[in-house]
Amino acid sequence: MPADPTVAAAAVIYAKDVARVGAFYAKVAGLTLSQPEPGYASLESPALQLFIVAMNPAIAARVRIAQPPVPREDTALKFIFPVASIADARPLAAEAGGVLKPVAAEWEFNGHRHCDGHDPEGNVFQLRERVA
Template sequence: MLQQGLVVFAKNKKRISAFYQQTLGLLVEESDTSHDLLRGRGMEIVVHTIPRRVAAGVVIAKPPAPREETPLKPTFVVGSLEAVRRAVEATGGYLKPASGAWHFRGHIVLDGWDPEGNVVQFKQAV
């Protein structure tokens, strides 16, 4: 099966892995101290631990603030934005209120971020 992929570098691998597992319905296919390989629905996400010396300089606000300085924003088609909202809340991320959603190319679109502030976009078909 064709797999589209994304690597997410994380200060807290366990927490970020749980976020992507629950929001996207992915399963852990492989796990060790350096990374988790998550797969499902034609995609794979590798959650990779950043080195301790680098992690020491990374400050994660509570609640997490979006890291908007990156030029990339991954987008994921999901079956239900409400199911994503429940998963986001359970794993410490953030999803903008439903009133902030917009319609684009047959989808309802809503931005949020994972527990470390990495901005992501979720789209539900209309």
Template sequence: MSHLPTPGAVIYAKNLSKLSGFYEQVLRPTATHANDDYTIFELPHFQLVIHAIPPQIANTFEILVPPQLRSDTAIKLMLSVASISKARDVAAKLGGRIDAENYEWEFQHYRICDGYDPEGNVIQLREHLSR
């Protein structure tokens, strides 16, 4: 048994409630803790933390609708979902987007598709292919 903490990632949010709601509904994780500063989601072998950007910083910029993509970052989260198709529908209703079906590809037993959350963070969703 390892005493190492669960690996994870932090996403900083201008709108904590909106971004937490997006990931909660798209990924269906277990929320283990939430307050005015952050939400912690537990996924199998991964912890996702949505952390509020301090107001003095958050007030210096706006999130456009649709959001400007933050695609010039060196990191893209790969997140598992049961169904990319269902996640696509949910994401669209919550201000994000998962690319159309014709942009999906298969690799190492997964169907994969890119998209973004309501604040423009680029993400990749992976659905296990049952064969």
């Protein structure tokens, strides 16, 4: 049984720069960022807890993050965050060091508009908004 029964799901993203990645998801996905601790940050919404955890130093030493970051699309997972407006989130992603694909790359499915992007370390995510 979850420690907090009001939260529906939780996820972890491993990062080299915990503070930067945590700030990115707070800004772009509208999650509330708790006071970061050494080695991790905790973000949440009514439906999700997201933990940004520092990579093991041995692994972090092998991970190269290009500038601008290259999307790491060879992963089996992609987190999807609901937003009120993808258009409003696009400049926020850029300001925070990430990217949302252009409007031409958006698509509609299951009553939502979707758009992929990546965070400042290249982790791929998706935003979705309800279609009226």
